[in-house]
Amino acid sequence: MRALLPALAVGLVTLSYGFSSVSAMQAQTPVTAASPYSYADIADLATIAPMAIHGRIYKAVALKPEQAPGLKAGQARLYVEADVVGLIRGSGPLAARVSYLVDLPLDAKGKPPKLKKKQPILIFARPVAGSAAGTNSTASVRLVSPDAQLPWDPATEAKLRAILTETVKPGAPPAITGVANGFHVPGTLPGEGETQLFLDTRTGEPVSLTILTAADGSRRWAAAFGEIVDGSAAVPARDTLAWYRLACGLPRALPLAKLGGTAPEDRKKAVSDYGVVLGALGECTRTRTPPAGS
Structure with a gap:
């Protein structure tokens, strides 16, 4: 059975609205490029996802059309297994590998996108009932939206952590x-x-x-x-x-x-x-x- 990763709680930092928050770990990691995603892009996902996971692709398999009901035109549905690098948000232990379905745009040739092994990603998800850590070597999760898998980079993770820090503050602004x-x-x-x-x-x-x-x-x-x-x-x-x-x-x-x-x-x-x-x-x-x- 694969080793279990302990949950990492989002740290609380007392800050006034309008100021960025960066964890000590982020401060030690230079961010050399801006995130390709806007604040709203990340906040849309971070504010509704019980789990935010930094992972690496282990394998990805495109499903046949008949296996992907409700799939939008121009997209492919993939079954993905990803190794967990860190649990950015969430509670309780998590298996070292998670599996889920994700809908991504077809490539320029109209083919399903190729996700390379060890490609770093961010996953915004909910746990699946009956797939608790300790019962399976790979735990299933459900993305909060069909495409809630983003490429990982240091700047995007830093932006995510800053948003999560605000969401857990007492009196955080509601939707x-x-x-x-x-x-x-x-x-x-x-x-x-x-x-x-x-x-x-x-x-x-x-x-x-x-x-x-x-x-x-x-x-x-x-x-x-x-x-x-x-x-x-x-x-x-x-x-x-x-x-x-x-x-x-x-x-x-x-x-x-x-x-x-x-x-x-x-x-x-x-x-x-x-x-x-x-x-x-x-x-x-x-x-x-x-x-x-x-």
Whole structure:
């Protein structure tokens, strides 16, 4: 029976949103090239995967079309066995080798891609019931999306670890699913005003946006992750978990139906204020299709 690898817990590091976190191990490993994946690409997977595994390909076999129900056009389904180099996220012991199915694009010749033995990879997965370590030499896992296997490189792992560090912090920003309600009220001076928007989240935890307009027309905004609405809070820095939740979770247009009881003119101001928030956050840049549930 193959040796078992102990789980490696994701270390907790106390940091403010907007600052990168790098483990001591990463600090000893120079990163010479940028990751080919955006922050959102990695966060899409890291925030929903119970397991993140650094592995190396042991073998990969392309399945026949009749063995791959639901396979999308232009893709191949492969049965893969990978040796575990390290468990970046997860709990409990894990077999030294895991097996899973992955859907990858066909190559330029329309053939299934060739995964070379010992090729380093990152796997985002869930354990399969009945395939616990210690019962089989190879444990089965299920990817969190059909293509949740990425090529490994130091920069991508560093980005993954930074994201995971944020996700396990107390009060980590939850996934945003929409706008619950909101309003705009004029200020005491001409031109002044305040818009408050309360957001729906997957966990039910409160998240709100406050946009303040001064008499001179200048505007500032803040996001509050928690019960306390603080209009002076800092704007989330790009490529942080708070930024990702907002930039990738907010709808592209403010649903006016959520501004019940707000006068038509004030609704227009709320829409304008919402546009300021979206503009400040910038695009949620992705190079791959996000998995369902991210």
